[in-house]
Amino acid sequence: MKKLFSLLFIVLIITVSNCTDIPENNDPILGIWTRTDFISEDSKSSSTTKEEWIFNDVYLGRYQRYTDNTLTFYTDFKWSNENDSYTITYTGTDIEEVTVSLEVSNEPETLALENGAVFATRE
Template sequence: MKKVFSFLTILAIILVSNCSRIEENNDPVIGVWSNANTDTNSTTQKLTTNKQEWIFNDAYLGRYHDLQNGKVIMKTDFRWSQKNGVYTITYPGLPDKPNDTVVIVDNSPDSILLEDPTGNLIALRE
């Protein structure tokens, strides 16, 4: 009787685990996007490199990094959603940071860009 019960339990586990399928998300925003700039301090003539990086994943989540001279000065998770080609990025871990609204602009063959609705560059696809 124990063998029959064990067999039925294993069979039930297999059947239940095969029923849940995760939909594949092939959204074009998935990947790494970044924006880097360099500033020179006028008094010390020191060069400072600032970089912002967004890593979008297929579960409508991601990770945001703010780097200065290659060192992470801030990082947080974010959520993203897409409606009619407009992406909204929310930062639940940073209540002071406003949501970003962006669109993908294909600037082929040079690059693919994320721009805000007014056309300002937010990030480039890496």
């Protein structure tokens, strides 16, 4: 009798686990977005700062900053989508929350700030 209950319990677990469905996030912001700034300190020296946002499908992401191809800072962030605006929140840092909108009509696609300035472009 114990074997029968064990077998039924295993079948029940397999059936329940196969019935659960993980919703798929196909948001168009998913992927890697970058912004590169060239800083010229004087006529002889300059440096390049590249910022990178990697958006994943569970409303989280990774922000990375490179100076002259060397990783200088990174942190995780949360993102949310409401009324075609995306809010990026960097928890545990001094970086301020940013709200951007996706501009798909541009080539390459861009994330624009509320004032229309380009925040980042799709890599």
